[in-house]
Structure formats: structure tokens, C-alpha cells
Amino acid sequence: MQRQRFVIVGAGLAGGTAALTLRQEGFEGEVTLLGAESHPPYSRPPLSKGYMRGEERFEDQLVAAEEAYASQEIDLQRGARAVRIDTGGKLVELEGGERRPYDRLLVTPGGRNRRPAVQGIELEGVLQLRTVEEADRIRAAARPGRRAVVVGMGFIGSEVTASLRQLGVEVTAIDGNRAPLARVLGLEVGEVLAGVHRDHGVELLREDSVAAFEGSGRVERVRTAAGRVIDCHFVVVGVGIVPNVELLSAAGAAMENGVLVDEMCRTSLPGVYAAGDIANHWHPVFGRLRVEHWNNASNQGRSAALSMLEKGGPYDYVHSFWSDQYDQSLEYLGFAASWDRLVFRGSLESRRFLAFYLHENVLQAVFGLNRGGDPEDPEKDGELKACLPLIRDRIRLDPSLLADEDHDLSAFTVS
Template sequence: MTRVVIIGAGHAGGTAAALLRQYGHEGPIILAGEEPAAPYQRPPLSKSWLKGEADLEALLLRPESFYAEHGIELRTGVTATAVDAAARTVTFADGTIEPYDALILATGSTARRLAIPGADRAGLLELRTLADAERLKAALGPGRRLAIVGGGYVGLEAAASARALGAEVVVIERMGRVLARVASETLSAFFTAWHRREGVEILTGAEVSAFEDAGVRLADGRVIEVDAVLVGVGALACDQLARAAGLACENGVVVDETARTSDPAIRAIGDMTFRPVPTHGGHRHRLESVPNALEQAKQAAAAIVGRAAPTPEVPWFWSDQYDLKLQIAGLPDGADRQLVRGDPDVIGEGASFAVFHLAGDRILCVEAVNAPAEFMAGRMMIGKATPVDAAKLVDPSVSMKQVAVG
């Protein structure tokens, strides 16, 4: 029987283990993770968990009893230290050596560190794990002041949650706008206006030069005095094991459409991978999202059991901030124009709009705020490469169902 070892018990690894059983795998499965908890959802850490609206049971992907009931050996609080690809073994920090016939790497990503004075201070916060979220939650509350370094999605979600808990918040972004690397200017302007409306101070074009006792020092000499600092400036793939094992790596572990690495016995899934996206010309991307983790878990599990490969999916992402639901489908690379449906200048009740990124008459990406119909139709049209009538697309009186049929 094929013996499967999965390193990383997050969303990707936990899902892959469950799918292997669902797809009929009867051999041993070992699921090993560094954290003490069973596989859990990470997106709520910056939202419902931080605000105290969810407990651990609500975060778990599956009840802890699920793993034993399905013959999955779950090992928590263990660290894999080496993969011997030739011998097909994994060595753990406690000295245990586990052989495998098929190995799945699902080690995720780690927070990027700033190379500035004070970056190693013990009091700095990040938000990658349950333990991180607990430390951040303890630092918040009425009268507390939080600096968030980095205006990406996690930073803005944390800002919204911190405001809900009564804390004062200042977001410090070195680029000229928040979400500069991941969203259109229209979306950036909308979220900047909304956060400011909610009392968040947003500083753009602000370079952090040091972390000090008083707070955050900027390159222009200003010191932002705060009680706590959350650093969220991106993430790096946890590919150290893969590199040491001789696997091809480039902005993460290089994999194919079946999550196979350069070693046919090893697959890699989730945030750590540099993968082709078939719906966008097969170009490689490192996608940090739950849908990506789930899709690659399906790919790996199907390949191991000899099942037909799943249909390629359009990448999609989401972010919840205040009463706003942002849903994004597709990737904007290669777009030559943007079209807006709805009014992004409505900052308040009734806010709803979508930004479509097009190449010719094809939609490549849609960013939808409180606009589920635009998101769903856009995602479908991206997947099918459906030509779109631009005049109909920007006319809210034409339903998205009509737009989608051409």
C-alpha cells in the first residue's frame, strides 16, 4: 500500500489528507504540523477570531476526532527537519524518521521581515498563526493605539477588526497607495476612503526606518507613537526543506498542473508553490489563498490515487472589512484596460461596484465589492474566455446574466 506523508497541517495539508480518504486511498497517511492545533482556517484570524466572534471549534477544518476515525495519523507540534529524496524519508526534530512512497509538502509561507533597526524586537506582532492572533487580540481594546506596517489585505482586515474593538489605528504603507501590489487604483481609493471614514489614519509613501520603544520611526524623522505594532509586509514561501532536498524552486517550489515537483514522488501544495495557472495561459504564479490550497490539494490527492485530474479553476480571493465583502476572480496580468460597473465613489450605505480588467474583449479579472452577481458572472466568463460587450458590462440596467450570454 502507498504510504503518504504530509508535511504541514494547515488548510492545504489537512484537506489533502481528507481527500485522499475520500478518493479511496487505503494506505497509511501521516499528517504532521508544527502548530499544536489540528488543521484550522486562517482567514478568520484577522476578522471573527480577532473580534472574539469565533472559538477554536469554529475555526477547525474538521473535528479533531475526524483524523483518527479516518485512519489519518495526525501529529501536531512536530517539525520536519530534512527530506531525503533518494531514500524517500522525512526526518523530524525529535529524531523520528518516516519513510514515504508519496510525500506532500504543504508548509505554507512565513511573514517577511524588514531589514531595519529594531526588526527583531520581541514586542513586534505578526498575523500568521492562531498564537499570533491571540497576542494581537491581547494588545487591542479601547484607548490602545496600534500601528500596522503594510497596507495589504491582512493589514486592512486587522485595522477593521481593531477599530471594532475600540483601538485607534494607523496604517503605514511605503507605496503610494494601499493594496498597491494586489489591486486596482479604483479599489485602493475606495478602501482608503472607507477606512478613513471609520477613523483609521492611513499614511502612504511612508517608509519605516526603525522600530523603537516609543513606536515606529519613519524615514522622514517622524515617530509614530503607539502601544503595539503589527508588521504585515508580505510573505515568503517556506521552501527550505524543498531546496535542501534538491527540488526545483523559484519564488516557491516549482510544480506542474498536478502539484508534482521536480521529484515525481513529491508534490507540493498551497502558499509555498510556484504553479501554472491554466486559465491564464499557463503562466506561473505564487497564489496565497484558500481556494488555491483547496485546488492543489485536489490535484495532489487525485494524482496519488490515480484519479482523473480535476478541472482547472479560475483563481479567486476574498476579503471582509467592516460590512464590505470584496471578491476577486482571475488575475489582471496582460490586461489593457479597466471598466467600472457601479459607483466606487459611494462611501457608505449602498456601496456596490466592480472593476473589470480586460484584454481586448476578454475579461481577465474582476474586483467586486458587495457585488456577488458581478463576481460570479465574471469568474464564469474568465473560465470560459467568453467575449464581452463592453457597453453592456458597464450598464447596471443590463443584468450580469444578460452580459454573460453575450
């Protein structure tokens, strides 16, 4: 009997984790992992943090050592870009024409940086960040005393701003919102983070946007919509990603804000699964959502592999993520696209607090600034972890008790 052939398109965090999971679970068929990049799967979070600052090595960011793939008979193809999926013939076509047959296919191509259609975006020195090569380019430009403009104060922009300041670069940051990360965390928390950046010497231009990047060949200055002109040596643009859905969309998969998958990571195409940044998944607690965070790519990659093996249950991971900026630790558990009440435990001024995002007194998400512990860390019995059952079980809460330091968060759980 012919061995089953599982192919994975996208050798990033979700794809690499899925390939390794297939073997851990005893799958004995063929596993092919196709990756457009020239590296084995790696973690991107350090690219804007320790790796960018030269404190961490790239080798330590690999999902698994390169030899692990060969030793587990995972056919890792680097520099192999898939250009077409033929669902009728069950084939993946690569750039160059080679075709790979599959019995089951997992698609995990992540996203690419959004490139705003702004005059001068093509100038040398206008940089973006997704890959290790792009991190290297920013690092090379980031010499002490130089001036940079960061465009967009979401997670990538905020982290790059912090790292550049730590490297001694002068930073002006431009954001369309009233405060950094206000869209995700709310204005009150955004204002606290704005204060952190200000204390580190960042000039923050709020509710403004770039009208043009200017310079002859190389960027020399940025002109904003509000009329500011900022001289600079380089620019980092971090205004979000576009999920790489083209392969699946051309193959006819159902799309909506990414590729639609069910709670088993199945697309609408037979035998085709998706996970990671591209997957708009059905979640038993949160409903439909697409998540662009490390913990999701790792957990969903694993869950998709289990589904391919017809082993797993629904993907019901309660989402979480983190960010590090300067010496500030940000941790988030749950998912709140909107909320009707925001309750704090601890003071905003102390920069050590929990923020609870509620809808009709049901906790949607909790955010901890320098407080609450890592909800992923089993060693830490932190406050965020105590909130997990509250979010998962949709328990109606008394908000005043959430704010009350004397009320134990784990005492809310109903036995």
C-alpha cells in the same frame, strides 16, 4: 503486500484537506500528516477578523474535528517538524531524528511572515500574524483607547486595521503604495478603500515606510522614512509572506517564486507533490502563478490528493478570494497581475460596484465591493459567478457592455 505510505508535510489547510480527501476517495494505505504547529489543521482567515475581535471561537475554525483524523486512520502528528527530505531513500526526517518512509509525498508547509530588516524589529510589542497564538497576542494588546501602528496595507494589514478599530484601538497605518491594496486592485479601488479606513478614523500614511521601531525593550514609537514619529503601544507588521520552500529546495526540486509544480501538482522530484501557498503551479487558463489564498489551498490540496491517487485531472480552478473589512465585503474572481483597461459597473462613491480587469478586451478578473455575491457559493446566483465563463473561456468582450447596468452579465456567454 505492503500498504502504500502517503506522507503529507504541513498540517494546514492544504495538507489537512488533502489527507481527508485521500480517505474520502477510498485510499486504504497509510496516511501520515506531519504538522509543526500544536493544533490540528485550521483556517486562518478569521484570525484577522472575527476571531481577533473575540466574536468567533478557534474550535469552529478547524478543517475537521480532531477526532476525524483518528477515526479515519489519519496519523496526525502535531508538533512534528520535518527537517529533511531524502528523495533517494524516500524518507522524511523529523526534528529529533525520526524518519518516516513514503511512497508518495505531498509538501504543504505554507509560508511565514516576511520580517523586514528594520532597526528595532526585535522589540517587544512588534507583532506579526500567521498563527492563532500570534492572533491571541494582538488581541491581548488591543485594548480600547490604546494606540497601534500597522505596517503594510495589504490584505492582512487592512483586515487587522479594521479589527483594531472595531476593538476601539487608535490606528495609524503606514504603506509604501499610494493606497491600500492598490497593487492588487488598482489605484481607483485602493482610493475607495482608503476612504473606508479614513471614515473609520484610521490615519493613513501613504508612500512612506518604517525607518525604525524605537523604545527601551518595548516598542514605544515608530519613526518613518518621511520623518513622522508616531507614539504607540504596539505594532503589527503585515508585509507579506515568504513561502516555506527550504525542504524542497534542499531536496533539489525546481524552484521559481515558490516550488514549481505542473497542472497535476507534481514537483520536479519523483513522487513528490506540492500545494497551497508554496506552489507556483501551471494553470491552464492563467499560466504560471502562485496564490496565497484560502480557496486555492483548499481546492489545490484536494486536487493534489487526487493526483497522488492518479485520479484527478489538471488543476484548473478559476481562482477566487474574499476579504472582510469593517462592514465591507470584498470578493475577487480570476487573476490579473496587470491589465490595460479597468471598467466599473456601479459608482465608486456608493462603495457598491464591480471592477473588471481586462487585457486586450479579455476579462482577467472581476472584483466586487459589496456587490456580486460569493462566486464559491452555489446557492447564490451572483454577478461574479456569471463572470466565471467569461474569464475561463477568454472571451473577447465589449467593455461598454460590462459597464452597462442594463446588460445581463450572463448574456455574454457564447452557447
